[in-house]
Amino acid sequence: MKLTYNDGSDPESVIKKFENGQYSFATVMPNSSTYKSVKKKFGDNIVYGVQYGTSYYLGFNIDRQKYNHTAKTTDAQKSSTKQAILNKDFRQAVNFAFDREAYAAQTSGADAATKILRNTLVPPTFVQVNGEEFGKVVEKQLVTYGDEWKDVNLDDAQTTLYNQEKAKAEFAKAKEQLQKEGVQFPIHLDYVVSQTDNSQVQQASSFKQSVEAVLGADNVVVDIQKLSDDDFNNITYFTDTAAEKDYDLAGGGWVPDYQDPSTYLESLSPVNGSVFYYLGVDAGSNSPAITAVDFGKYAELLKDANAEVSDQAVRYEKYAAAQAWLTDSSLILPTVSNGGTPMLQRTVPYSRAASWVGTKGTGTNYKYLELSEEVIKTKDYDASKEKWLKEKAESNKKAQEELKNHIESK
Known part of the structure; x- marks a missing residue:
């Protein structure tokens, strides 16, 4: 070789x-x-x-503290954006207005765009529950949160999350409530990217185009903040405190460490999640934002699932309930996977x-690989x-x- x-x-x-x-x-x-x-x-x-185990997403900052990189010019715009992000109907509106296929096409091309789409943090076929795929169990639990989740297919490579009618309906509910709270429109969302990463810039531009086209630029404006590599890394990957997260929206992702849904879902635990601070709040803190988005419920679901150690099917079903809550919350917007x-x-x-986790499942593992004479x-x-x-x-x-x-x- x-x-x-x-x-x-x-x-x-x-x-x-x-x-x-x-x-x-x-x-x-x-x-x-x-x-x-x-x-x-x-x-x-x-x-x-095949699509592999790494799941990428965009995450909302629910308690932003810094504004060194922003298009906002007034305190009213800052507070309005924060209130909007804390509103679940608003987040769902953005979720449904997000054309993930167009987003993926920026790096994969139109022909391959759907081949890398991922709609949940936990891959839908990561584990099975009594012979049923994890994603299908999540779908059954998700529809109990509201009619907006009817006909949503959470399988990989599916585009049913993008729904303009649902986006507009959720936004109408959000706007009515937010206006009562004194929120000013349009809502300005600072989306940070590295200016040297052309693919990242193109994906952000695609997100901006679809969200503003569906919801209206008089309602939501996505302000792309193109930063130097140093500035970008210093407010995303290199900082380990939530207060330094200087954005409203940024990309994130997770690679599984072991084959249990907890490897993904616990990473965003408000109690001890290792990347929870990407959402603008330190894990274990008493930030009012945690209460505002009902993150305590997610913590309860995770605790209940983790306590189940005698019946694997029951354990996975409980983690499916946690994934359903996370999907409904729209606090993160899953985008794509690696592979495909x-x-x-x-x-x-x-x-x-092949394997979901570890080096045995990567494209650089050649064990058992057989060659063919023909293409x-x-x-x-x-x-x-x-x-x-x-x-x-x-x-x-x-x-x-x-x-x-x-x-x-x-």
Whole structure:
């Protein structure tokens, strides 16, 4: 086996070396200038990998303290934005107005945009509950929060969260209530990005376009704050206190450490969540914002789920209830996952090891990988994928049944 490093600066060379047999697989860049020619030549061979465990999202700052990077010019605008963000109907309006497919297309291209979409923090197929996918259990619990969640499909690669009618209906409710509280419109949302990350800037611009188009720029204005790398990192990744989070909206994400829904959901626990402060409040604090958005309920759901150690199905169902609460709250807006990459390959589909967590499930793990003499066709890859998913579901169900014999009741 020979590994070759490529910095991505010349996507055409990758395809050429794949053609002449130097590479066993090659990533296709849908937004590159060479994509049309690649699609013309390999249109029957482009395949899309599975979506992996990393979940990305946009998160609201529910208790912003700093305003060094803002388009707001008055205290009234600052307080109005804070009050709006604390209003669940407002957050849901933004959630439903967010065209995630257009957002994903900024990096993946139109053809591949839906292939990376993720609608929940916990991947919908991460675990199963009595043979049913986790996401489907969440959907059943989600509809109990209101009619706005009817017909929402939380599976990966689905676009049903984007619904202009629902967005406008939720915003109308929010505006009526907020005006009674003296809130001034339009609401200005500072969305921070690194000015050197062109993809990030384009995604923010896409978010701005869809939200303002659906809700109206006279109601909501997304102010994109393009910062230097240092300034951006200092108010996002490099600070470990909520007070330094100088934004209304910013990106975040989570990589699972172990295969239990808690690995995702506990990260946003208001009690001890490791990235809870991304939402503008330190975990364990007594900020009024925690009460205002009813984060205490989420903490109770997590505590109840974590206490269940004798019945795995019951435990997962309780975590599904926590995910349903988080989805309904719209405090975070899930966007995309890693994986789902368009590529060409001369490797047997799904022959390598796979896992949601750990290094065994990454694209750089080559154990069991088999090579193919011919370039794999899309139809053959898709057939293998369907077969693999079916076998995986059966294997997961069997493993969970066997696990019951290893759990001791208290």
